Amino acid sequence: MEFKSINQLKSLIDENKISVKEIAQTYIKKIKEKKDLNIFIYFDEDKINNQVTEIEKLPNHKKLKGIPIAVKDLFCTKNMPTTAASKILENFNPTYESFVTQKLINEGSLFVGKTNLDEFAMGSATNTSYFGNTINPLSNKDNPLAPGGSSGGSAAAVAADLCLGSTGTDTGGSIRQPASFCGVVGIKPTYGLCSRWGIAAFASSLDQAGIFSKNVTDASILLEEIAGYDERDSTSSNVSIPNYSKQLNSKLNGKTIGIPKEYTVDGISDEINAVWDDAIKSLEKKGAKIKHISLPHTKYALPTYYIIAPAEASSNLARYDGVKYGFRADEAKSLDEMYEITRSEGFGKEVKRRILIGTYVLSAGYYDAYYLKAQKVRKLIANDFIETFKECDLILTPTAPSAAFPLNEKQDDPIKMYLNDVFTVPASLAGIPGISIPYGKDKNGLPLGIQLLGKHFNEQEIFNASFALEKDYE
Amino acid sequence: MSNLIKGNKYEWETVIGLEIHAQVKSNSKLFSNSSTAFGSKPNSQVSLVDAAMPGMLPVINSYCVEQAIKTGIGLKAKINNYSVFDRKNYFYADLPQGYQISQYKYPIVGEGKVSIDFKDGSSKDIRIVRLHLEQDAGKSLHDQNPTKTYVDLNRSGVALMEIVSEPDIRSADEAGLYINKIRSILMYLDTCDGNMQEGSLRADVNISVRIPGEQFGTRCEIKNLNSIKFIKQAINYEAKRQIEILEEGGTIQQNTLLFNTNSGKTKPMRSKEEAHDYRYFPDPDLLPLEIDQKIIDKLVNSIPELPDERKRKYAEDYNLSNYDASVLTADKYVSDYFDSVINSDNALIDSAKIVANWITTELFSLLKEKNIEISNSPISSEYLGKLIKLIKEDIISGKIAKDLLIEMFESKEDPEIIIEKKGLRQVTDTSEIENIVDEVLNENQKMVEQYLSGKDKLLGFFIGQSMKKSKGKANPKILNDILKLKLSKKN
Numbered sequence: 001m002e003f004k005s006i007n008q009l010k011s012l013i014d015e016n017k018i019s020v021k022e023i024a025q026t027y028i029k030k031i032k033e034k035k036d037l038n039i040f041i042y043f044d045e046d047k048i049n050n051q052v053t054e055i056e057k058l059p060n061h062k063k064l065k066g067i068p069i070a071v072k073d074l075f076c077t078k079n080m081p082t083t084a085a086s087k088i089l090e091n092f093n094p095t096y097e098s099f100v101t102q103k104l105i106n107e108g109s110l111f112v113g114k115t116n117l118d119e120f121a122m123g124s125a126t127n128t129s130y131f132g133n134t135i136n137p138l139s140n141k142d143n144p145l146a147p148g149g150s151s152g153g154s155a156a157a158v159a160a161d162l163c164l165g166s167t168g169t170d171t172g173g174s175i176r177q178p179a180s181f182c183g184v185v186g187i188k189p190t191y192g193l194c195s196r197w198g199i200a201a202f203a204s205s206l207d208q209a210g211i212f213s214k215n216v217t218d219a220s221i222l223l224e225e226i227a228g229y230d231e232r233d234s235t236s237s238n239v240s241i242p243n244y245s246k247q248l249n250s251k252l253n254g255k256t257i258g259i260p261k262e263y264t265v266d267g268i269s270d271e272i273n274a275v276w277d278d279a280i281k282s283l284e285k286k287g288a289k290i291k292h293i294s295l296p297h298t299k300y301a302l303p304t305y306y307i308i309a310p311a312e313a314s315s316n317l318a319r320y321d322g323v324k325y326g327f328r329a330d331e332a333k334s335l336d337e338m339y340e341i342t343r344s345e346g347f348g349k350e351v352k353r354r355i356l357i358g359t360y361v362l363s364a365g366y367y368d369a370y371y372l373k374a375q376k377v378r379k380l381i382a383n384d385f386i387e388t389f390k391e392c393d394l395i396l397t398p399t400a401p402s403a404a405f406p407l408n409e410k411q412d413d414p415i416k417m418y419l420n421d422v423f424t425v426p427a428s429l430a431g432i433p434g435i436s437i438p439y440g441k442d443k444n445g446l447p448l449g450i451q452l453l454g455k456h457f458n459e460q461e462i463f464n465a466s467f468a469l470e471k472d473y474e
Numbered sequence: 475m476s477n478l479i480k481g482n483k484y485e486w487e488t489v490i491g492l493e494i495h496a497q498v499k500s501n502s503k504l505f506s507n508s509s510t511a512f513g514s515k516p517n518s519q520v521s522l523v524d525a526a527m528p529g530m531l532p533v534i535n536s537y538c539v540e541q542a543i544k545t546g547i548g549l550k551a552k553i554n555n556y557s558v559f560d561r562k563n564y565f566y567a568d569l570p571q572g573y574q575i576s577q578y579k580y581p582i583v584g585e586g587k588v589s590i591d592f593k594d595g596s597s598k599d600i601r602i603v604r605l606h607l608e609q610d611a612g613k614s615l616h617d618q619n620p621t622k623t624y625v626d627l628n629r630s631g632v633a634l635m636e637i638v639s640e641p642d643i644r645s646a647d648e649a650g651l652y653i654n655k656i657r658s659i660l661m662y663l664d665t666c667d668g669n670m671q672e673g674s675l676r677a678d679v680n681i682s683v684r685i686p687g688e689q690f691g692t693r694c695e696i697k698n699l700n701s702i703k704f705i706k707q708a709i710n711y712e713a714k715r716q717i718e719i720l721e722e723g724g725t726i727q728q729n730t731l732l733f734n735t736n737s738g739k740t741k742p743m744r745s746k747e748e749a750h751d752y753r754y755f756p757d758p759d760l761l762p763l764e765i766d767q768k769i770i771d772k773l774v775n776s777i778p779e780l781p782d783e784r785k786r787k788y789a790e791d792y793n794l795s796n797y798d799a800s801v802l803t804a805d806k807y808v809s810d811y812f813d814s815v816i817n818s819d820n821a822l823i824d825s826a827k828i829v830a831n832w833i834t835t836e837l838f839s840l841l842k843e844k845n846i847e848i849s850n851s852p853i854s855s856e857y858l859g860k861l862i863k864l865i866k867e868d869i870i871s872g873k874i875a876k877d878l879l880i881e882m883f884e885s886k887e888d889p890e891i892i893i894e895k896k897g898l899r900q901v902t903d904t905s906e907i908e909n910i911v912d913e914v915l916n917e918n919q920k921m922v923e924q925y926l927s928g929k930d931k932l933l934g935f936f937i938g939q940s941m942k943k944s945k946g947k948a949n950p951k952i953l954n955d956i957l958k959l960k961l962s963k964k965n
Contacts, residue, residue: 234531234761246821291963318573335567
């Protein structure tokens with residue numbers, strides 16, 4: 001049994017053609033069948049069944065009543081443990097529910113489990129998790145592929161039909177890139193649209209919650225539920241949230257789409273450029289005006305990101321010290337030794353690498369040359385977008401420089417791995433919203449994603465253009 | 475008054491700058507809703523934010539911000555419309571986040587000044603560099619278990635104001651006056667409870683010595699002193715230590731010191747090699763603090779009368795000396811009490827000096843003996859006013875008044891009622907006094923002769939004997955006049 005969309009399943013529920021219990025059973029079965037893909041860090045049948053009774057009591061007007069949702073294991077959840085895919089939080093059971101997941105619970109969603117990710121969301125292949133790799137459901141048996149990352153588990157869960165939607169977080173591309181690799185829709189909204197309260201922090205000035213789904217409509221339905229002001233997050237924006245799904249339309253007349261020349265990068269396959277071209281032509285055909293634009297500071301985005309994000313991470317992860325919760329090495333003889341052993345054993349290689357980079361760039365004598373300069377460049381990059389958006393409504397680019405790559409391909413080369421974020425990082429630094437939708441395939445039949453970027457808090461425009469492009473594949 | 479310290483070879487000047495950590499008077503913490511009450515059960519006032527649980531975020535407590543602004547206004551300082559919270563990164567068991575949220579480059583309050591008053595009537599301005607807001611850490615308890623350290627996070631996240639002075643202070647006494655003045659201003663403003671025993675006010679002392687006129691010497695920092703007595707002791711010890719080293723041709727190592735209150739000595743806390751790199755950077759969880767000028771203006775209007783203004787008023791309206799006025803105004807409650815005594819009767823305005831003396835000597839010593847705050851004084855300001863009026867009107871003598879005060883302190887009764895009950899009213903009836911004097915002179919014929927032959931000093935003896943006979947009730951002036959008159963007649 002497969003459900004194509006939230007609306008389809010919701011009408012079946014409303015018409016009493018399927019019960020929440022049956023939905024739960026269906027998805028439990030699917031998840032068990034796909035166990036080998038290692039998509040979930042936490043999956044417990046009883047925990048799913050326990051929700052059923054509560055959800056069935058809810059009135060039908062609850063917008064997500066019975067809709068199966070997977071949650072990235074970076075969101076703190078009361079009823080399921082939260083690990084951030086790290087040994088240091090193994091067996092950590094939050095006593096609180098994150099803002100985003102609470103909103104989903106309030107509307108009646110059925111949480112099917114906590115999905116795998118790169119440890120503390122640091123990675124682009126879901127291969128730095130303490131709980132092992134996730135395998136891209138689109139791989140064939142002989143050639144396991146990476147699902148992208150860091151929200152690879154959440155993207156794979158949607159692609160493998162183990163839920164109808166999932167939550168992700170995007171710091172430099174962690175929603176958009178895995179969406180592209182797994183052939184699903186993934187939206188990172190404007191920084192500040194969704195509260196970060198209850199999401200284990202990676203880089204506070206960049207982290208933003210978002211959604212994976214099978215189609216644009218479902219993404220718009222889910223985003224309007226998780227967005228909203230939260231006084232417990234000082235960086236949360238007090239803006240009114242439009243009814244995205246109701247206002248969804250594919251009219252592009254009068255819209256200008258910017259095509260940035262800086263996103264034509266050496267070494268990008270012709271297939272990706274071809275898909276980009278197709279999307280441009282399609283938008284033009286649908287009535288949009290195409291404008292070639294320039295975002296001159298794009299080339300500095302990646303190094304800027306890899307200074308700011310690790311700097312914030314090095315401080316954000318200081319709280320995992322073995323004192324209060326989570327893993328603590330027990331062989332230590334002094335406080336300093338306790339920190340040393342706990343953090344050496346509790347964090348994986350990539351997390352430690354970023355903590356070291358971050359500590360370095362914030363050190364006395366290096367702060368000005370790295371962190372301060374990166375902040376200045378970040379402003380220039382943000383300004384590029386602000387200027388450009390004076391002449392266009394949206395920007396269209398590829399999402400990632402390649403299709404899903406084999407699991408262990410870039411394991412030992414962090415720089416190559418970091419290059420995966422080249423198209424997604426600039427929008428993260430600027431805090432603007434971006435979506436990746438599947439658009440075409442490579443010669444091996446793997447999906448390729450196309451990215452649409454919009455103005456701050458203009459998610460509606462992004463959804464509308466995506467909705468229009470999506471029709472090319474219906 | 476010289477502040478110089480004599481060494482074996484030279485006279486030295488001590489140069490001191492203070493960093494005062496004052497706990498903001500507020501019901502909840504700087505970035506969370508937890509209570510700040512003192513002395514609660516360990517870890518009973520800890521929110522998810524204070525314990526730095528994953529995904530928890532700080533939200534600024536606007537009341538604490540207002541308190542800091544008010545304090546800045548009270549310190550005659552510049553209030554910065556734009557300030558930034560930074561993270562100060564270091565690891566310690568009682569620092570749950572692994573960083574302290576503080577203000578580094580852009581503090582909420584800039585340059586200001588406070589003035590301190592000396593006994594000789596002079597005063598001096600101490601410049602303030604800045605005031606910033608920061609979180610307190612928790613508490614590590616090392617003495618609860620032989621092998622374990624316990625952590626109490628009740629203090630974790632409590633708002634502190636760090637008030638940094640310029641190195642304008644030149645002696646331990648000046649340091650004491652400065653801290654008292656800051657404490658006094660904060661208590662007038664009600665922005666800190668000023669309770670040093672509970673740790674609401676602590677200070678780090680930066681100290682160096684130099685030969686007057688020369689450049690500043692290398693300084694050492696003595697951390698975390700929580701009483702004025704210890705601050706003075708530590709300064710005096712440390713200044714002598716530095717002078718000895720320098721006079722022996724040595725150099726001072728810049729260092730962070732702790733003061734051992736038992737030995738009275740300072741000792742290094744950590745050496746320079748281990749100095750922390752705090753990796754300050756703006757906290758990305760918090761937006762810069764932008765304060766509307768209207769809010770500042772509103773707070774300016776809400777500032778109560780501060781000690782310096784009252785002091786000026788006392789000097790002008792009541793003709794008190796600068797020093798007397800500063801002693802009275804140092805503690806807001808003392809000053810309030812004084813005002814209320816004066817206001818209890820218009821006739822007392824001319825006797826302000828007498829009122830001041832009665833409060834700062836007689837009443838203070840009774841309060842101190844019983845360890846009672848003046849705000850809880852058993853003698854109401856109205857009754858003290860009555861007592862002083864009774865003296866002024868010659869109804870009782872000063873000596874009787876002192877006994878009466880003790881009686882009032884114990885019984886909380888109206889002095890007039892006590893006087894009536896005990897018949898303490900002063901004898902002003904001249905005939906009654908004449909009788910007493912006659913008796914005394916008759917009983918001491920020999921003395922009278924000696925007096926008449928030139929031993930003038932014996933007058934005191936006759937006064938004493940007569941006063942004794944009157945049970946202290948004779949009006950001293952009348953007694954004196956009658957005695958002299960009668961003795962002269964015998965001549």
